Amino acid sequence: MSALGNDLPVGLATRLFRSGAHQKLLAFTSLLVLLVGFSVASPNFWQMANIIAILQAASVNGVLAIAATLVIITGGIDLSVGTMMTFTAVIAGVVLTFAGLPLPFGIVAAIATGACCGLCSGTFVAKFKIPPFIATLGMMLMLKGLSLVISGTRPIYFNDTPNFYMIANGSLIQWLIPGLPIPNGVLILFLVAAGTAYILSRTVLGRYCFALGSNEESVRLSGVDTDAWKMAIYSLAGAIVGIAGLLIASRLNSAQPALGQGYELEAIAAVVIGGTSLSGGRGTILGTLIGALIMAVLTNGLRILSVAQEWQTVVTGAIIILAVYADMARRRRL
Amino acid sequence: MGVLVRMSGIDKRFPGVHALDAVDFDLHVGEVHALMGENGAGKSTLMKILAGIYHPDAGRIEIDGEPRAIDSPRTAQHLGIGIIHQELSLMNDLTAAQNIFIGREPRRRFGRLDEAALNRDAAAIFAAMHLSLDPRTPVGGLTIAKQQMVEIAKALSFRSRVLIMDEPTAALNNAEIEELFVIIRRLRAEGVGVIYISHKMDEIRRIADRVTVMRDGRQVDTVAAADTPIQRIIAMMVGRELADEAPGVPDLNDAAVALEVRHLSRGREIRDVSFTLHRGEILGFAGLMGAGRTEVARAIFGADRRDGGEIRVHGKPVTITSPRDAVRAGIGYLSEDRKQFGLAVGMDVRANIAMASLGRFTNRAGILDEVAMHRVSLDHIRQLDIRTPSDRQPVRLLSGGNQQKVVIAKWLLRDCDILIFDEPTRGIDVGAKSEIHKLLQSLAAQGRAVIMISSELPEILRVSHRVAVMCEGRLTGILPGGAATSQEQIMRLATRREASMTPEPITESAP
Numbered sequence: 155m156s157a158l159g160n161d162l163p164v165g166l167a168t169r170l171f172r173s174g175a176h177q178k179l180l181a182f183t184s185l186l187v188l189l190v191g192f193s194v195a196s197p198n199f200w201q202m203a204n205i206i207a208i209l210q211a212a213s214v215n216g217v218l219a220i221a222a223t224l225v226i227i228t229g230g231i232d233l234s235v236g237t238m239m240t241f242t243a244v245i246a247g248v249v250l251t252f253a254g255l256p257l258p259f260g261i262v263a264a265i266a267t268g269a270c271c272g273l274c275s276g277t278f279v280a281k282f283k284i285p286p287f288i289a290t291l292g293m294m295l296m297l298k299g300l301s302l303v304i305s306g307t308r309p310i311y312f313n314d315t316p317n318f319y320m321i322a323n324g325s326l327i328q329w330l331i332p333g334l335p336i337p338n339g340v341l342i343l344f345l346v347a348a349g350t351a352y353i354l355s356r357t358v359l360g361r362y363c364f365a366l367g368s369n370e371e372s373v374r375l376s377g378v379d380t381d382a383w384k385m386a387i388y389s390l391a392g393a394i395v396g397i398a399g400l401l402i403a404s405r406l407n408s409a410q411p412a413l414g415q416g417y418e419l420e421a422i423a424a425v426v427i428g429g430t431s432l433s434g435g436r437g438t439i440l441g442t443l444i445g446a447l448i449m450a451v452l453t454n455g456l457r458i459l460s461v462a463q464e465w466q467t468v469v470t471g472a473i474i475i476l477a478v479y480a481d482m483a484r485r486r487r488l
Numbered sequence: 489m490g491v492l493v494r495m496s497g498i499d500k501r502f503p504g505v506h507a508l509d510a511v512d513f514d515l516h517v518g519e520v521h522a523l524m525g526e527n528g529a530g531k532s533t534l535m536k537i538l539a540g541i542y543h544p545d546a547g548r549i550e551i552d553g554e555p556r557a558i559d560s561p562r563t564a565q566h567l568g569i570g571i572i573h574q575e576l577s578l579m580n581d582l583t584a585a586q587n588i589f590i591g592r593e594p595r596r597r598f599g600r601l602d603e604a605a606l607n608r609d610a611a612a613i614f615a616a617m618h619l620s621l622d623p624r625t626p627v628g629g630l631t632i633a634k635q636q637m638v639e640i641a642k643a644l645s646f647r648s649r650v651l652i653m654d655e656p657t658a659a660l661n662n663a664e665i666e667e668l669f670v671i672i673r674r675l676r677a678e679g680v681g682v683i684y685i686s687h688k689m690d691e692i693r694r695i696a697d698r699v700t701v702m703r704d705g706r707q708v709d710t711v712a713a714a715d716t717p718i719q720r721i722i723a724m725m726v727g728r729e730l731a732d733e734a735p736g737v738p739d740l741n742d743a744a745v746a747l748e749v750r751h752l753s754r755g756r757e758i759r760d761v762s763f764t765l766h767r768g769e770i771l772g773f774a775g776l777m778g779a780g781r782t783e784v785a786r787a788i789f790g791a792d793r794r795d796g797g798e799i800r801v802h803g804k805p806v807t808i809t810s811p812r813d814a815v816r817a818g819i820g821y822l823s824e825d826r827k828q829f830g831l832a833v834g835m836d837v838r839a840n841i842a843m844a845s846l847g848r849f850t851n852r853a854g855i856l857d858e859v860a861m862h863r864v865s866l867d868h869i870r871q872l873d874i875r876t877p878s879d880r881q882p883v884r885l886l887s888g889g890n891q892q893k894v895v896i897a898k899w900l901l902r903d904c905d906i907l908i909f910d911e912p913t914r915g916i917d918v919g920a921k922s923e924i925h926k927l928l929q930s931l932a933a934q935g936r937a938v939i940m941i942s943s944e945l946p947e948i949l950r951v952s953h954r955v956a957v958m959c960e961g962r963l964t965g966i967l968p969g970g971a972a973t974s975q976e977q978i979m980r981l982a983t984r985r986e987a988s989m990t991p992e993p994i995t996e997s998a999p
Contacts, residue, residue, distance in 0.1 A: 358599045361582075365590055368579035375541065375577060377562035378591040435581035 229434025236417030242399030247310030272392020367434025570643030580628030752797030772952025820899030889920025
């Protein structure tokens with residue numbers, strides 16, 4: 155096997171490039187640079203309370219971005235995660251406040267609602283062949299409207315369910331390790347991240363995520379029921395959005411029906427900064443997590459440096475373009 | 489010898505094409521059966537039917553003597569039929585092992601993957617193929633040859649007894665082809681039946697037991713590979729009579745050189761291509777699919793980066809790094825895919841004709857002069873005899889031939905005097921074809937220099953003043969046009985591996 159057998163073993167550098175680890179490295183380095191930079195610039199930045207505030211701020215966007223990552227790896231896009239999050243929060247409000255059911259019912263209802271919404275999007279995309287951009291754009295508007303209709307356009311408060319507030323704001327970790335007041339919201343973010351990363355790398359569902367984004371026709375010709383798997387992936391993403399819905403409702407102790415639009419773009423931004431390819435087939439949860447943290451650190455740091463809110467938005471936009479440019483430049487070199 | 493597959497009376501129609509007309513084909517245990525024919529002869533369609541990708545309109549398929557309906561790729565897999573597609577269908581972001589077992593991953597409970605078993609199974613297949621490859625390597629980073637091997641491993645993993653290979657060597661170099669042949673011979677010895685689609689005569693001689701030739705959706709004949717002269721196989725492939733006589737070739741020895749290309753190269757696709765094109769000349773580019781003709785055109789036009797080579801227009805060296813540079817130098821390129829690259833199909837005839845020359849119709853304020861555009865469009869509609877109710881007709885409502893004329897008008901208006909036509913009559917009916925041919929000839933008669941890329945040999949012979957033939961990125965020869973050249977001569981150059989600038993008969997290489 156002379157000609158075929160003599161290729162050098164895949165070098166470490168090649169493997170790093172191919173697996174997208176390079177982009178993750180880039181994102182991770184950027185995160186470190188930001189952390190160091192802000193610490194030097196302001197003594198208030200590197201305080202326990204502030205770090206926890208950053209993590210807490212990253213939790214909702216992080217969970218949403220993880221959901222978006224799943225869909226983006228298949229080569230799709232999900233524009234509905236923001237309003238879907240609000241919708242699941244409103245449903246939790248209906249179950250807990252309007253119907254007065256106990257807390258677990260609210261939790262299950264929110265997650266199940268998200269999964270159902272995801273199944274709808276997935277059905278539009280897989281069965282009716284509607285492009286994901288359009289299908290989820292439609293879902294985004296429908297869910298926004300439904301949230302307003304169901305809630306009567308007024309916030310639903312969770313005052314009758316005192317434990318609801320603890321979902322995101324309590325601290326299981328402090329109870330276990332006194333002196334480490336990391337809120338549950340952050341814990342949930344990391345648990346969701348770990349769970350999704352496991353699903354992506356170790357299960358059939360995860361394998362088909364990458365395969366679909368890589369070459370859908372070839373997966374279909376291999377005898378895989380691509381439609382069913384796509385629907386399953388969108389449903390899983392929806393369920394994760396349901397968790398984000400619980401988080402945000404718990405942090406605000408209310409379901410705010412007017413909230414939500416705009417969150418999908420922040421989530422997609424975190425995914426992109428984390429090195430997931432918008433054309434599908436490539437991406438990691440760790441990258442997305444770092445992406446969400448970069449955005450939270452940026453917002454927090456700029457605020458501590460008293461940069462006006464308007465300018466913070468400008469900087470975030472520039473970072474997104476920079477991140478994607480770095481990714482494109484890397485791929486051209488290959 | 490047992491019969492593994494018997495296909496009889498297979499019929500298949502696509503809109504407007506009778507792709508397969510009562511084709512018979514059989515495959516024995518432990519044989520390599522070559523399937524040959526020109527592009528569009530129906531080889532790939534026949535094989536896609538056997539692999540369950542297309543469904544036949546009529547006909548019968550027997551596997552091991554039992555009639556079978558192969559209604560999906562999955563059914564074909566269960567029957568032990570594996571296909572390796574011409575365009576590799578791997579998932580670049582997955583590893584070799586993940587590609588091989590896509591859809592059949594070894595699983596543990598709760599949908600968890602057994603990655604260790606997956607890699608072990610893949611490694612076992614590679615070992616059986618004597619292929620040293622880490623199953624965990626992402627496929628996108630492999631050479632084309634290795635990707636091909638992964639495809640073969642995937643087909644073998646189904647315990648295939650029938651292996652269909654659609655031009656497996658198109659992207660391989662000689663050493664890699666040797667490796668492939670070693671594997672094919674080993675499979676044949678184990679009783680696997682291999683269907684081998686290829687255009688390359690020398691390969692057929694070396695690997696095939698029998699040859700079936702197809703032409704225009706019909707099976708011409710099935711012959712033993714060993715004792716059939718290559719000339720005869722080529723004659724069976726080309727077969728059809730020339731409907732029209734060859735054109736008078738004008739004497740262009742004194743004509744000025746319009747375009748000179750020297751040592752053009754780009755990776756594996758274009759290897760050291762040099763030629764000249766005179767004013768008033770039509771230079772036909774013949775070759776099989778993937779020979780590199782379109783790549784040459786795109787490199788000259790600046791649509792693709794090139795590794796090396798010099799381009800001179802009217803004797804002066806020009807730097808072409810983008811289509812914009814090429815258009816400035818007076819080169820127009822009419823892409824083979826009109827709808828995707830040549831036309832804004834949703835817009836009207838007028839807008840399309842003016843598209844490349846909008847500067848001419850724009851006043852200082854940036855306002856378009858619709859009146860002038862209308863006048864010029866009508867001129868060209870008349871001149872090229874474009875059949876359209878008006879210049880406001882959306883281009884998508886025109887026939888293929890008339891769409892092609894709109895593209896031509898666009899470049900004429902831009903004052904391009906070097907025109908490269910890539911498959912100008914693809915998807916155009918017979919009547920419109922001869923109109924396009926006449927148009928090309930009149931463009932040449934007006935002193936423009938024309939390159940015409942075509943996969944249809946009769947068209948090449950009918951229109952060209954000289955014929956350049958390519959194979960695997962090389963220019964294998966330039967033949968005189970007209971009656972001096974036969975289709976067989978072109979076919980010989982189009983299937984020869986080594987570069988040669990003089991047409992000479994193929995010498996048999998020892999197997």
